[in-house]
Amino acid sequence: MEMQLPAKEDLYGGVVVEMKENMDPDVFHALLKTSKLQWKLQGKKGVWIKLPINLVNLVETAIKEGFWYHHAEPKFLMLADWLPETTSTLPGNATHIARVGAIVLNDKQEILVVQEKLGGKTEVWKISTGILKQGEDIHVGVVREVKEETGIDTEFVEVRAFSQEHDVFFGKSEVLFLCMMRPLSFDIQIQETEIKAAKVLTNVIAHRQGHLQFRFYYGGGFAMASGGSTAIIGSQSGSPQGFPWAAKKIKLPEFHGFDPQGWIKKAELYFDIHGAPLHL
Structure with missing residues (x-):
């Protein structure tokens, strides 16, 4: 032996x-x-x-x-x-989770949004988000997530922005990639187990909640992202002209609780103080 x-x-x-x-x-x-x-x-x-x-x-x-x-x-x-009597140089376990968010924008400048069944923001409209599977590329995973949640086929255009949050899931950090997507189909069929509703939304502003990384101006609506969840709040009326983007970094107080409208009012006041325009 x-x-x-x-x-x-x-x-x-x-x-x-x-x-x-x-x-x-x-x-x-x-x-x-x-x-x-x-x-x-x-x-x-x-x-x-x-x-x-x-x-x-x-x-x-x-x-x-x-x-x-x-x-x-x-x-x-x-x-x-x-084994040596020295400090270990073995690599640690995986430190980050990779998540994708899909900004699905059609030719009418309308964006696809969902309401989730679980979590603390079930009444908020948000873009489709999800965690990448092991070995899955960003452009593949974001197409899969949109299809699973809404039944919509999409084409990956580009990664428009990314952000990082710490201590998101059992102490792990998370990187969120915001991806521009082009819809290829239009028949919404929600994922019954996770999604409560899905629809098309217009007039959207999107920004990072807590630590603002990017502000996406789009008509008169408002959107926020925290951790891996990008929430969308906005108007369903009006005809926006184009989709101008801006990337102005502003550090905001973190959002606590479940009153996004109240936080939005505070954020708008903060933008005014720092001279960040609401329209570009």
Whole structure:
């Protein structure tokens, strides 16, 4: 019987152990202690142990030998250890979530908006937003999100703006990419599980809520984005002339509570004080 855990060298002077077969915790403990001694003698640095969900009984043994949780996926847990007597240089777990927001604008300068069923802003009209899947490109994910939420087929035009928020989801940060989209179909069919309603809205102003990153002027309406949620508030009447954009950075007090109209009034006053025009 081999007295060392099977391991593959990585590109950074460490080793990766991918456990697959069932093993008694006592046997695993003995092999792990022997393996760590050998790896130290060989000058190895980081050690990774990938444990599938059916070998969860080995986690406690590894933790007692100095390993820590690095990250988890639905079917496995990744443990890590740093062997040298120096500060670990192992990369941390993923720090950011990537979210997309879709500004779906048709030839009539009308924008597609939705109301969500869940969350703290279920009465607010907003653009379609969603989290990118693993390995999914921005231009692919934003098309998918609009289709899932509204049934509308769209064409990606460009990323018009992006923003960053911290401590959004279990301590993780989030990057939101606002994408200009062109509709290819017009028959709205909402996603019943998540979306309460969807419609076309006109006369919209969009800006970042809390820390204002971009102000998008469009007629006389108003829109706000906080964290991963971009909310839209505006008029459904009128015929806007074009879609002028501006990018003026202004730091605003963060929005608290569920009174967007009240916050809007404060924001407009703030714009007046700082000389930011309401029309371009």
